[in-house]
Every structure is written in C-alpha cells, then in structure tokens.
Amino acid sequence: MDSLFESLEGGENREERLAELARQVSVCTRCDLALNRTNTVFGTGDPYSPLMLVGEGPGENEDATGLPFVGRAGKLLDDILAAVDLTRQDVYLTNTVKCRAAVEEGGRMKNRPPRAGEIRACNPYLQSQMEAVKPEIILCLGGPAAKTVIDKDFKITKDRGKWYEVNGIKAMATFHPAYVLRQRGDDLQSAKRAVWKDVQAVYTEYQRALEEQR
Ligand code: URA
Numbered sequence: 001m002d003s004l005f006e007s008l009e010g011g012e013n014r015e016e017r018l019a020e021l022a023r024q025v026s027v028c029t030r031c032d033l034a035l036n037r038t039n040t041v042f043g044t045g046d047p048y049s050p051l052m053l054v055g056e057g058p059g060e061n062e063d064a065t066g067l068p069f070v071g072r073a074g075k076l077l078d079d080i081l082a083a084v085d086l087t088r089q090d091v092y093l094t095n096t097v098k099c100r101a102a103v104e105e106g107g108r109m110k111n112r113p114p115r116a117g118e119i120r121a122c123n124p125y126l127q128s129q130m131e132a133v134k135p136e137i138i139l140c141l142g143g144p145a146a147k148t149v150i151d152k153d154f155k156i157t158k159d160r161g162k163w164y165e166v167n168g169i170k171a172m173a174t175f176h177p178a179y180v181l182r183q184r185g186d187d188l189q190s191a192k193r194a195v196w197k198d199v200q201a202v203y204t205e206y207q208r209a210l211e212e213q214r
Contacts, residue, residue: 014047017132021125025098031121033099033114039066043094043129050209051086051202052135053077054126054145055095056176059111063100068093069177076177077141080195084203092133096145097122119148130169136209138169139202142176149173161198170205174198 022042028034041058044067061071069077069088081087097118102109114122126148130138140146143156150164150171164171180191 050136057097073178140173146173
C-alpha cells in the first residue's frame with residue numbers, strides 16, 4: 001500500500017498532481033491579477049492527452065465561470081478542433097495566465113493582454129502543468145503563449161505554423177481564435193485558412209503520438 005500511496009504523492013497520478021496545482025492556483029497571490037479575479041481558470045480536458053493547447057488568459061466569461069474558453073473565442077476553438085474531428089475533451093486546455101487581466105474603461109472592466117511580469121509570475125504553474133501532463137505536442141494559441149512556451153522573440157505572423165522543439169516537446173503556434181474573430185474580409189479568410197492548415201499539421205502529429213502509444 002505504501003508504494004501506491006507514495007506514487008500518488010510523488011505525482012505519478014496526473015489528476016492528483018493537477019488537482020493540487022489547481023488548489024495552489026486558486027489561492028495564488030503572486031501578482032496583482034489576484035486582486036480583481038472572481039475565479040482562477042486552471043485548465044480542463046484529458047491529462048493523458050498527447051496534445052496540450054495553451055491560450056492567453058481568462059476573459060470575462062472565463063473569470064465568471066472558472067473554465068477556459070467559454071466565450072465566443074471558445075466557440076471558434078471548438079469549431080477549429082471539430083475540423084480535425086477533435087473535441088476539447090480529447091486535449092488538455094490551459095492558458096498562459098490563470099487570472100483575468102482587465103482594465104477599467106468607460107466605467108466597466110475590459111480584457112487586456114497580460115503583462116510580462118504577470119506572465120512570469122504565473123509561468124511556474126504552466127511549467128508544472130506541462131510536467132504533469134507530459135504532452136508530446138503543444139499548440140500555442142496566439143503570441144503571448146508562443147512567447148512564453150516557445151521563444152521570447154516569437155513573432156506570430158512570421159513564425160506560426162512552424163514546428164519548434166521545447167524540452168523534447170513538439171510545439172507550434174497558430175493565431176488566437178479571438179484574433180481570427182477580429183478580422184474582416186480577406187484578412188478573415190486568410191487567418192482562418194492559416195489556422196486550419198496549422199491544426200491539420202498538429203492533428204497529424206497527434207495521430208502519430210496515439211499510434212505510438214498503442
Ligand atoms: N482567451 C484565452 O486565451 N483563453 C481563454 O480561456 C479565453 C479566451
């Protein structure tokens with residue numbers, strides 16, 4: 001019995017390890033984003049998936065519910081995943097920062113990108129999630145995730161759709177669904193085409209990883 005208990009304590013059980021991390025995140029005060037949050041947003045999905053998706057950070061809806069990608073960008077993310085026959089239950093989904101970054105504008109709080117110091121403060125949690133889930137593939141959604149996971153100098157327009165290696169993990173970045181939603185006309189078509197192409201490449205690697213597991 002001791003050895004089973006030890007292996008759980010030692011983090012062999014991914015659910016337990018993630019639950020403990022989520023508990024730590026829920027009381028985190030490493031940066032000022034803690035001051036205005038309703039809920040922390042830790043992550044959801046399959047902790048045994050070979051594929052991890054990393055977004056930017058919670059918005060208003062995510063802050064209200066404690067769940068990632070529940071707003072309009074989340075609906076588009078579901079459509080993107082569905083294009084390759086995946087659901088969010090097939091992947092592990094998290095964000096670069098776990099609390100909403102917002103600024104007051106005209107009497108109400110508006111989402112803003114997380115600052116470098118906020119991303120730095122939160123990074124140990126993301127790194128621990130990566131250690132717990134041990135993904136073979138990471139898809140970064142947008143520039144902040146790519147700069148955090150892949151390279152601080154990552155340029156999303158130039159560098160998206162390419163494979164990088166991060167501590168033995170294959171990593172790619174694509175446009176953030178919220179960015180796609182902000183485009184119009186030809187720009188919208190070309191952003192969608194780019195994301196679809198990137199997600200096909202990720203799916204090929206995902207299938208390869210699953211086959212290797214069998
Ligand atoms: N945008 C993100 O990057 N993450 C979310 O959870 C929601 C919107």
